Amino acid sequence: MPWRQRCWSPGRKAPWHWPIVWQFRACSFPARVGSDLFAAPLCRTGWSMIDTLAGVSGDPVHWAISLVLVGIWLLICWLCLRKPAEQSIDKAECLVVFASQTGHAEDIARATHARIAAGGRPVQLLEADCLTPELLDAARKIFFILSTTGDGDAPDNARAFEQRVLSADADLSGKRVLLLGLGDRRYSDFCGFALRVWNWAERCGAQLRVPLVPVDDLAPADLARWDQHLGEEGYPPVPAAEDRGQSWQVIERKQVADAAFGPEGEQTSDGLYRLAIKPEAGGRPEWDIGDLFELETPDGHFRDYSIANLPGADELLLFVRRVVEGGVAGRGSGLLTSIEPAASNQAASNHAGSNFTGRIRQHRSFRPPAGQGSLLAVGAGSGWAGLRPHIAQAIAQGRRCWLVFGEREAGQAEQLFAEMREWHEDGRLQRLDLVLSRGGGPYVQTLLEDKAREVADFLDGEGCVVLCGRLAMGEASLAVLRASLGAEWLEQAQADGRLRHDFY
Ligand SMILES: Cc1cc2nc3c(=O)[nH]c(=O)nc-3n(C[C@H](O)[C@H](O)[C@H](O)COP(=O)(O)O)c2cc1C
Secondary structure, three states: HHHHHOOOOOOOOOOOOOOHHHHHHHOOOOOOHHHHHHHHHHHHHHHHHHHHHOOOOHHHHHHHHHHHHHHHHHHHHHHHOOOOOOOOOOOOOOOEEEEOOOHHHHHHHHHHHHHHHOOOOOOOEEEHHHHHHHHHHOOOOEEEEOOOEEEOOOOOOHHHHHHHHOOOOOOOOOEEEEEEEEEEOOOOOHHHHHHHHOOOHHHOOEEEEOEEEEHHHHOOOHHHHHHOOOOOOOOOOOOOOOOOOOOEEEEEEEEEEEEEEEOOOOOOEEEEEEEEEEEEEOOOOOOOOOEEEEEEEEOEEEEEEEOOOOOOOOOOEEEEEEEOOOEEHHHHHHHHHHHOOOOOOHHHHHHOOOOEEEEEOOOHHHOOOOOOOEEEEEEEHHHHHHHHHHHHHHOOOOOEEEEOOOOOOHHHHHHHHHHHHHHHHHOOOOOEEEOOOOOHHHHHHHHHHHHHHHHHHHHHOOOOOEEEEEEHHHHHHHHHHHHHHOHHHHHHHHHHHHHHEEEO
């Protein structure tokens, strides 16, 4: 995606004249070349209007009408031909900069922005990739809200920031900087990216009067410290605009894959479940492709699950791996998969313990890939949930789709495969490769490596890739694609929005 489009400041409306401008610009390929090509005909047309209207009579009314028409004409010409602004984000003395992979940091940044804006001071909210030296220069106070992904990596919307801004020294002297890092202590590089930004800010002479606020797995106590710092900065709490969730019920549950075991033979999962859930209060839930269902556990933890069906249905479809750690079922997955399905709304409300709290959460970095090219979908296990709506939409758009999907063993997973096979047999999927890893079988990344030539032909320049599943599978698959398609292809696809991934 071009910089200009991505860095349109969140919440800011496009100017009213954009439709006109783009109609003119759309006639040409590159906008600037198009504008230049238009220049001569536009000017000639304006001149001939004066010539025709005023020249046919010496009547002052005709002159006045012609001048008004020419004025309008000149305005349109100016809007079409002027150089696009280099910077579409206003400089502000206070910036709220976020980096977020699955949307939590973005939600907190929006709330922080709303809280500061409530005080009446100008404040700008922006993704880290949109932060330029000019914006930094103009700012007096900067609030960074940064999550860490991968293996201590920056989220996708902060990769350019890391390359462009963090690699160089800036003069941050006299600027007050506060930093909130979202992470999870189960990862070895806890809040790694936020720490790198912290070190950079310190090196550049920023005023860092409070230490980095690290948040472990969205722990309420950690978030409360951020709230407290905002209060001390003179921004009192404002009523939360956001709905923290509603009551939901499970209406269908089916096990679709067997238990899984780790390399040491320890059980890591009790199986994969296909669940249909709906709001207890009724009404049709609203979501977009890529969005997540966020479960709030009774002890205040949050767990995300990809929504596996296309928007427009009355219920959400989830594929939940029932995680087992040290013989104990996972907080979120254990809860969701143990709920008995309700036969009806009435039955559900009578069924003690059958309801749970959750909400739909936007996941902007996992929206359908841009463009109209062929779609290569790669995933394993519960990653099917993330891939499924992307594939369904691409099929509906008449795009060619190739699914490369892995599970541990056939067994109950045949039920999961049945749908994929059906889509393949009736021609919706051009190509389907199912791999089973148990007993030394190939992994999805091995298959991608073996079929490197065919993958390159299938994607043919403008193709798109969607990946979803465990981090190890995802990173290994990306590494294979980087080797076979070239780092440049992958970076371009990422920049164009033709590469989307959701790893966990
Ligand atoms: C694939 C993946 C990789 C992660 N890697 C790390 C990591 O290396 N270090 C860390 O502290 N947290 C890591 N996390 C935890 C996230 O930072 C944490 O869940 C955070 O709340 C996500 O915020 P976001 O939704 O704004 O991206 C990872 C999470 C995921 C899903």
